[in-house]
Amino acid sequence: MAEADPNWVERLVEPARVHKAVYTDQRVYDLEMERIFGQAWVFVGHESQVKEHGDCWSTMIGKEPVVMTRDSKGDIHVLYNRCPHKGAKLTAEGCTKHKPMFRCPYHAWMFRMDGSLVSVPHRHGYDGTSFDPDDPQFSMTPVARVENYRGFVFCSLSEEGPDLKTFLGGAITSMDNFVDRAPDGEIEVAGGVQRVMQRSNWKIFFENLNDTGHPIATHESSFLAARKTSKHKLGGEVPFQLHIIEGNGEAPEFWESLDLRAFDYGHSFMTAIFHAPKGKISEDYKAALDTAKGKEEADRIVSMNRHNTIIYPSCSPHTGFHQLRVIRPISINRTMVEIFTFNLKGTSEEYWQRTITYSNIVNSPSSTVMVDDVEVYERCQEGMESDGMDWISQHRGEGRDNLLDREIQSEGISEMPIRNQFRAWSHYMLGTPASIPTGGGDS
Amino acid sequence: MLTSAQLDKPIVDSDLQREIEHFLSYEAHLLDTNQLEAWDSLFTEDGMYWIPLEHGQEDPVGMVSIAYEDAILRDVRIRRLAERHAWSQQPPTISTHQVTNAIVTAHDPTAGTLTVRSRFQVVEWRKRNFLRHLAGGYVHDLIKIGEQWRIKLKRVDLVNCDGVHDNFELFV
Numbered sequence: 001m002a003e004a005d006p007n008w009v010e011r012l013v014e015p016a017r018v019h020k021a022v023y024t025d026q027r028v029y030d031l032e033m034e035r036i037f038g039q040a041w042v043f044v045g046h047e048s049q050v051k052e053h054g055d056c057w058s059t060m061i062g063k064e065p066v067v068m069t070r071d072s073k074g075d076i077h078v079l080y081n082r083c084p085h086k087g088a089k090l091t092a093e094g095c096t097k098h099k100p101m102f103r104c105p106y107h108a109w110m111f112r113m114d115g116s117l118v119s120v121p122h123r124h125g126y127d128g129t130s131f132d133p134d135d136p137q138f139s140m141t142p143v144a145r146v147e148n149y150r151g152f153v154f155c156s157l158s159e160e161g162p163d164l165k166t167f168l169g170g171a172i173t174s175m176d177n178f179v180d181r182a183p184d185g186e187i188e189v190a191g192g193v194q195r196v197m198q199r200s201n202w203k204i205f206f207e208n209l210n211d212t213g214h215p216i217a218t219h220e221s222s223f224l225a226a227r228k229t230s231k232h233k234l235g236g237e238v239p240f241q242l243h244i245i246e247g248n249g250e251a252p253e254f255w256e257s258l259d260l261r262a263f264d265y266g267h268s269f270m271t272a273i274f275h276a277p278k279g280k281i282s283e284d285y286k287a288a289l290d291t292a293k294g295k296e297e298a299d300r301i302v303s304m305n306r307h308n309t310i311i312y313p314s315c316s317p318h319t320g321f322h323q324l325r326v327i328r329p330i331s332i333n334r335t336m337v338e339i340f341t342f343n344l345k346g347t348s349e350e351y352w353q354r355t356i357t358y359s360n361i362v363n364s365p366s367s368t369v370m371v372d373d374v375e376v377y378e379r380c381q382e383g384m385e386s387d388g389m390d391w392i393s394q395h396r397g398e399g400r401d402n403l404l405d406r407e408i409q410s411e412g413i414s415e416m417p418i419r420n421q422f423r424a425w426s427h428y429m430l431g432t433p434a435s436i437p438t439g440g441g442d443s
Numbered sequence: 444m445l446t447s448a449q450l451d452k453p454i455v456d457s458d459l460q461r462e463i464e465h466f467l468s469y470e471a472h473l474l475d476t477n478q479l480e481a482w483d484s485l486f487t488e489d490g491m492y493w494i495p496l497e498h499g500q501e502d503p504v505g506m507v508s509i510a511y512e513d514a515i516l517r518d519v520r521i522r523r524l525a526e527r528h529a530w531s532q533q534p535p536t537i538s539t540h541q542v543t544n545a546i547v548t549a550h551d552p553t554a555g556t557l558t559v560r561s562r563f564q565v566v567e568w569r570k571r572n573f574l575r576h577l578a579g580g581y582v583h584d585l586i587k588i589g590e591q592w593r594i595k596l597k598r599v600d601l602v603n604c605d606g607v608h609d610n611f612e613l614f615v
C-alpha cells in the first residue's frame with residue numbers, strides 16, 4: 001500500500017473483502033478522522049442533556065473536542081471546545097454548567113453559550129492592537145453544521161454534504177420509532193452513562209452490531225450458563241433477565257429468518273431478537289400508548305420491532321429497550337462506547353427499571369454477554385495486526401441482496417450490512433461523500 | 444451512618460470485631476481461590492451484589508450500575524466462568540483481594556444485623572498484558588442467621604466507578 005500510489009485507499013476495499021490495513025494502518029485511521037469524522041453527520045448528544053441555559057455536554061467528534069450548549073434563547077449550539085486565546089479547553093468532559101457564560105480558566109476571557117466573546121480582562125492592553133472583539137477569530141468557533149432531529153443532535157465538521165434527513169435516509173424510521181414509543185411524545189437521557197473500552201478498531205464494533213452470524217458462536221458461554229441457571233434454579237422458567245442472555249442461543253434457522261435492511265451512508269438495522277416480556281408492565285405501557293396515540297397507531301409503533309440500528313459512523317439506537325450506544329474512536333485500536341438510557345415520558349417507574357435492567361445486563365462493563373464480544377474484537381485486532389493473511393472476508397450472502405428503492409434487503413445471516421458500511425467508507429475516504437449509492441433503486 | 448466522632452471507638456466488642464474481620468477475610472479468600480459457589484452461599488436468598496456507577500449513588504434500580512446482581516445473575520456469572528467456551532476466560536483471570544480498615548458502623552443485636560465498612564485493593568491478571576488494579580471501599584450489610592453471618596448487600600465503591608472500563612468478569 002505504497003503512499004506514492006494515489007489510489008492506495010481505493011485498493012483496500014473490494015466488493016466482498018477488505019484489506020486488513022483498514023483496521024491496522026495508522027495512515028488509514030488519520031484519513032478516517034479527516035474524511036469520515038470530518039464529513040459525516042456525527043451524533044453529539046440528546047437535547048435533554050442540555051435542558052437549561054448554561055448546560056453543557058462535552059464530547060469528541062473524531063479527534064475534535066466539542067461542547068454542546070444551550071443559550072439564553074433556548075437554542076442549542078455545538079462549539080469547538082477550545083479558547084481562541086491560547087487554546088485551553090473550556091469545559092471538562094461530560095455534563096457541566098456554565099451559567100451564564102464560559103470563563104476560560106487560563107486568562108478569564110468570557111464567552112456566551114453561542115461562543116461569542118463577551119469580554120477580556122486588561123482590555124486597555126489591547127488598545128491600538130489589531131485585536132478586534134467582533135472578529136470571529138476571537139470567539140469560540142462553532143462547528144460547520146448542527147441539526148437536531150426530534151431531540152437527537154448531530155453535527156458535521158464540513159460545510160459540504162447532505163442535510164441530516166437525507167443522510168439518515170431509511171434509518172430515520174428507527175429514530176422516529178425511538179421517540180414515538182413515548183406515550184407523552186418526549187424522551188430524555190437519564191440514569192447515568194456507562195462507558196466501556198474496547199481494545200479494537202471502531203469499525204469492528206460497527207460490523208458486529210448487525211452480524212447475525214456471531215451470537216451462537218461467541219455467546220455460547222453466557223447463553224448456556226443462563227439456560228443452566230433457568231433449569232437448576234427456576235425449574236425451567238425464563239424471566240426477562242435470563243431471556244436477554246439466553247436469546248443469543250436461538251437455532252440457526254432463527255437467525256436466517258431475520259430481516260436485514262441497509263441504506264445510504266452505511267446505515268442499517270436488523271429485526272428484533274429479544275421481545276418485551278408479557279405481563280403487567282408491558283400491558284400498562286401499551287394501554288398508555290393506546291390512550292395517547294390511538295390503538296391503531298400504537299399497534300404500528302410497538303410492532304416495529306428492531307434490534308440494533310446502525311447510524312454510521314457514530315451511534316446505534318436500540319428502539320425496543322431505549323438504549324443508545326455512542327461509538328467514539330480513541331485510536332486505531334481503542335474504541336470507547338458510551339451507553340445512554342432513555343426514559344420515555346408517560347411510562348411507569350417499573351417500565352423505567354426494566355430499561356435499567358436491560359442496560360446493566362447487556363451493555364454495562366460487567367455484562368456476561370458483551371464480555372465475549374469485546375474479547376473477540378480484541379482477537380480480531382491482534383490477528384489482523386499479524387502478517388498471516390491480508391484480506392478479511394465479507395462473502396456471506398454476497399450477490400443475493402435485494403435492491404429496493406434506496407434500500408437493500410437481505411436474508412438474516414447475510415454480511416450485507418458490513419459490505420454496505422464499506423461502500424460508504426470507500427466513498428468518504430475517496431472524498432466523494434455527497435454521492436453514496438447503496439446500489440439500490442434510483443441511485 | 445455514624446459520624447466520625449461516634450466511630451472514634453469500636454461500637455462492638457473486640458471478639459465481634461475479630462469475627463467480622465475474619466468474615467471479610469474469609470469472603471476474600473473464597474474469591475481468590477475461585478470457590479465461587481461457596482462465596483455465593485454467603486448471601487441471603489434475596490442478597491444483592493452491587494457496584495454503583497457513580498460516587499455516592501443511592502439508587503440501584505432507577506439508575507444504571509456497573510453491576511447489580513441478585514442470586515439469579517450471580518449464578519449465571521459463576522456458571523459462565525465454568526463454561527468451556529468462555530472465550531474471554533482463555534486463559535482465566537487470576538485475582539487477589541485485600542480487605543482492610545474494617546469499621547462496624549451499625550449493629551443491632553436484636554435484629555441480628557450489622558453493617559461493616561472496609562477498604563479493598565484487588566489486582567486481576569489475565570493474558571500476557573492485562574494487569575488491572577481496582578481499589579475502593581466495601582459496605583457489607585450482614586445478618587446473622589443461626590450461627591452464620593450472611594450478606595444482604597455487598598456494595599463495592601470503586602475509586603474510578605465513573606471511568607471508562609474494561610470488562611468485569613469476576614466478582615470484585
Ligand code: FES
Pocket residue numbers: 083084085086087088104105106107108109
Ligand atoms: S487561554 Fe483562554 S483566556 Fe487565555
Ligand SMILES: [Fe+2]
Pocket residue numbers: 214215218219373
Ligand atoms: Fe455479540
